[in-house]
Structures are given as C-alpha cells and as structure tokens.
Amino acid sequence: MTATARPVLVVAEQLDAAADMVVDQLNQRDVPVVRFDAATFPQQLMLTARHEPTEPGWTGVLDDGRRTARLEDVRAVYWRRPGRSAIADTIPEPYATWAQNQADAALLNLLAALPGVRWINNPHHDRIAAHKPQQLTAATRCGLKVPRSLITNDPGAARAFARQVDAPLICKAVLGGRLPVDDGRALMVATHHVDPEDFDDSIRGTAHYFQEAIDKAYEVRLVVVGERVFGGTLHATSAQARTDWRTDYQHIEYGTTPVPDHVAHGVRRFLASYGIVFGSFDFAVTPDDEWVFFENNPAGTWAWVENRTGLPIAAAHADYLQGGNE
Numbered sequence: 001m002t003a004t005a006r007p008v009l010v011v012a013e014q015l016d017a018a019a020d021m022v023v024d025q026l027n028q029r030d031v032p033v034v035r036f037d038a039a040t041f042p043q044q045l046m047l048t049a050r051h052e053p054t055e056p057g058w059t060g061v062l063d064d065g066r067r068t069a070r071l072e073d074v075r076a077v078y079w080r081r082p083g084r085s086a087i088a089d090t091i092p093e094p095y096a097t098w099a100q101n102q103a104d105a106a107l108l109n110l111l112a113a114l115p116g117v118r119w120i121n122n123p124h125h126d127r128i129a130a131h132k133p134q135q136l137t138a139a140t141r142c143g144l145k146v147p148r149s150l151i152t153n154d155p156g157a158a159r160a161f162a163r164q165v166d167a168p169l170i171c172k173a174v175l176g177g178r179l180p181v182d183d184g185r186a187l188m189v190a191t192h193h194v195d196p197e198d199f200d201d202s203i204r205g206t207a208h209y210f211q212e213a214i215d216k217a218y219e220v221r222l223v224v225v226g227e228r229v230f231g232g233t234l235h236a237t238s239a240q241a242r243t244d245w246r247t248d249y250q251h252i253e254y255g256t257t258p259v260p261d262h263v264a265h266g267v268r269r270f271l272a273s274y275g276i277v278f279g280s281f282d283f284a285v286t287p288d289d290e291w292v293f294f295e296n297n298p299a300g301t302w303a304w305v306e307n308r309t310g311l312p313i314a315a316a317h318a319d320y321l322q323g324g325n326e
Contacts, residue, residue, distance in 0.1 A: 005032055006032070006073045006074065006075040007031075007032040007033060007069045007073060007074060007075065008026055008031055008032070008033050008034075008074075008075060008076045008077070008078060008321045008322070009033075009034050009035075009036075009062070009069060009074055009076070009077045009078070010023055010026075010033055010034070010035040010036075010078045010080065011035075011036060011037070011038055011077065011078065011080065011082045011111075012035065012037065012078070012079075012080035012081060012082055013037050013039075013080075013081060013082060013083055014037055016080055016081065017303040017304075017307075018080060018301065018302060018303040018314070019035065019078070019080045021303055021306065021313075021317075022080075022314050022317045022318055022321070023035055024314070025314045025315050025317065025318035026321065026322065028318075029318060029322060031318070031321075031322050034062065034064070034067045034068075036062070036064045037082050037083050038082035038083055038084065038085060038104070038107055038108075039083030039085065039086045040064065040086070041085050041086075041103055042085060042087075042103050043087075043088060044064060044065065045062065046061075046062070046063040046064075046065075047061075047062055047107065047110070048060045048061055049071055056115055057072065057113065057114055058071050058072070058110060058113060058114060059071055059072045060072075071110075071114060072114075074111075075117065075118065075321075075322075076117060076118035076119070076120075076320075076321040076322075077111055077117055077118070077120075077122075078120050078317065078321055079119065079120070079121065079122070079123055079126075080120075080299070081299055084100060084104055085100050085103035085104050086100075087099045087103070108124075112124060118277075118320065118321060118323055119276075120277055120317060120320060120321065121276040121277060121278050121298055121299070123299075125275045125276050125298075126276065126298040126299055128274060129271075129274035129276055129279075129296070130176075130297070130298055130299075132174055132175075132209070132295055133174070135270075135295055135296055136149060136293075138270055138273055138274070139270060139293045142267075142269040142270045142273065143262060143265070143266045143269070144266040144267070144270070144291075144293040145290060145291065145292050145293060146292065146293050146294075147211040147212045147214055147294070148161075148164075148211065148212045149210065149211045149212075150209075150210045150211075151207055151208070151209050151210075152203070152207070152208060152210070153203060153205070153206060153207055153208065154203070154204070155199050155200060155201055155203040155204065158196070158199050158203055158208065158210060159196055159199050161210060162196035162199070162210075165212045167212055167213065168193060168212070168213035169193070169194050169196065169210050169211065169212060169213060170191050170192065170193055170210070170211050170212075170213045171191070171193075171194045171208055171209060171210055171211075172191040172209050172211065173189045173191075173209065176297075188246065188247075190243075190244040190247045191243060191244040192243060192244070193213065193243060194210070214284045214286065215286055215287060216236075216242060216284040216285065216286065217285050217286060217287045218233050218235045218236070218284075218285055219233070219234045219236070219245060219282065219283065219285070220232065220233055220257060220259075220282075220283040220284075220291070221234065221280060221281070221302070221305050222259060222263070222280075222281040222282075222283055223278075223279070223280055223281075223300075223302045223311070223313050224267050224268065224271060224277075224278060224279045224281065225277065225278055225316035225317055225319075225320055226277050226278075226316065226319070226320045227268065228316045228319075229259045229264045229267065229268075230256075230305070230311040230312075230313055231256060231257040231258065231259045232254065232257075232305035232308070232309050232311060233254065233256060234252050234253075234254060235253040235255065236248075236251060237251040237252070237253060238250075254305075254308040256309050256310075256311060257285075263283070263291045266293075267279065267296075270296065271296075276298055277320065278317075279297070279298050279300070280296065280297045280298075280301065280302055281293065281294075281295075281296045281297075282294040282296070282297075
C-alpha cells in the first residue's frame with residue numbers, strides 16, 4: 001500500500017457533525033477513511049491484531065463489514081467522542097461489565113500502541129487535560145490570565161473569598177456532565193451568579209467551585225488544531241447568555257476575531273504540556289480588551305463555530321490528520 005493510501009481512522013458516533021465535516025474534507029483530498037463507532041465493537045466490528053518480538057508494532061486488521069484497515073498502515077486517528085463497546089445482551093452480569101471493560105481497553109490501547117500515528121486527541125491524554133483545577137494551573141504557567149477561584153465545602157471559606165474578591169461571583173461545575181431528573185431528562189448544570197448573603201451550611205454538602213465574575217465585552221470559543229488557532233466570537237444580547245451562553249442560544253450574535261499573539265502562544269504551550277494538539281477553549285474578553293481564560297475542553301464541540309463563522313476548522317483537522325506522505 002502506498003503512503004498516499006494510508007487510512008485515517010475516524011472513531012465517532014454515527015451522528016456527529018464534526019466527524020462528518022472532517023470526513024468530507026479528507027474525502028476531498030482522496031485520503032482513505034475508515035469510520036466507525038467504538039460502540040460497534042465487538043458485535044459488528046472485527047479486530048485481529050498480532051505482535052511479534054522482532055516487529056516495531058502491532059499488525060492486523062479492523063473490519064466493519066464494509067471497509068477494512070490494516071493496523072500497520074494507519075496514519076492517524078480522529079477520536080471524536082465515540083460510544084463505549086456494546087456487549088451482547090446474552091452475556092449476563094457481572095460478565096457483561098467485565099467484557100465491556102476488556103473490549104474498551106483492547107480497542108483504545110491497541111490503537112494507542114501503533115507507532116508513528118497522529119492523534120486528535122489521544123483520550124489517555126484527554127482525561128488528564130480535562131481536569132478543570134489543573135487547567136488553571138497550566139494556563140497560569142503558560143502566561144494566560146485566569147479568574148480568582150475557590151473550590152471548597154466550607155461556608156466560612158466561601159464567605160471569606162467573597163469578601164476578598166468584593167465583586168460579583170459565579171458558581172460552576174467542577175466536572176462537566178448533565179444532571180438526570182425524575183422525568184428522564186438530563187439537565188445541564190449551568191454557570192450561575194451567586195449571592196454571598198445566601199451562603200449557608202448547604203455548601204458543606206459537596207465541593208463548590210466559585211470564581212470572580214469577569215466583566216465581558218464578548219466571549220470567544222478559541223479552537224486550536226495543531227499550530228492553527230481560530231477565534232469565534234459570541235456577543236450575548238441577554239443577561240442569561242452573558243452568564244452562560246449555553247443557556248440562551250437565541251440571544252447570541254456570532255463573529256470572528258484575530259487571536260492576540262500572546263494568547264495564541266499560551267494556548268499552544270497549554271496543549272503541548274498535555275501532549276495533545278486540539279482544544280476548544282473558552283475565553284472572555286473584557287471591555288479593556290484583556291483575554292481571560294476560563295477552561296479548555298479537549299474534546300469540545302466546534303462544528304457550530306465553523307457553520308456560523310466560516311472559519312476553516314474542519315480543513316485544519318484534515319491537514320493535521322493527513323500529514324505528509326511519509
């Protein structure tokens with residue numbers, strides 16, 4: 001197989017707009033693509049891999065019944081929020097959970113062991129890069145400005161922090177995800193303003209993540225792919241959207257902005273410190289044009305940024321995954 005025929009593996013759910021856009025870009029370049037969801041393993045996806053002591057890596061095949069990829073030919077992996085391995089209903093517990101863990105580990109760890117393969121992003125690194133408290137440390141080390149922050153379950157410490165900041169505060173989730181409710185719906189736990197006068201012993205119930213509320217002229221979803229940076233702006237036109245734009249999409253105006261050199265340098269250093277090449281960063285830009293880092297999602301959404309602004313983010317993914325003809 002020639003170097004130009006080396007495939008890119010796109011591992012994503014079947015309905016994923018970002019994966020669709022990247023696959024389309026790769027198809028336009030005649031780069032072979034094998035796309036599958038990890039949830040199809042082991043029931044629909046067949047994997048056979050072999051390692052010899054004298055060989056540099058694993059050899060074998062991935063076959064989904066329509067397309068086959070030889071492991072030794074894979075040039076890159078785009079790991080885009082796939083599902084977990086789905087085990088047949090005929091396997092009872094506790095064996096089903098054990099089998100699922102085995103399948104998850106085999107598929108991911110085998111792909112991660114392939115030599116010379118480009119990743120966006122290796123999920124082993126993503127898991128560490130997603131930790132919000134550590135992100136603030138990394139961002140500060142990389143020269144990015146961050147808000148004053150407190151994580152506590154001590155009401156007294158929360159009140160003292162409020163007195164020190166002496167400005168509006170917000171509370172946000174330490175860990176992303178949705179909150180299940182009784183009717184089967186899953187609610188997003190949004191960032192919200194808090195009044196220190198309301199701080200009481202309920203704070204002892206769990207960890208609370210408080211930050212000073214940053215005065216925003218607008219916000220930026222800053223998408224980084226390799227060395228390329230893309231600044232998509234969000235101008236909120238409602239108080240709700242200004243607090244957390246995810247809660248009021250109807251009152252957001254979208255645009256683009258150049259990314260200051262010091263911010264571009266900082267986010268590249270940030271990603272490199274985790275060994276990853278992609279990130280969806282959230283920044284606020286103050287009325288004084290100061291960029292303030294909130295957080296980075298190493299598997300964050302970006303298709304909506306391209307769709308609303310025209311920024312060529314999918315093409316940047318394809319450029320990185322395609323690589324050279326080595």
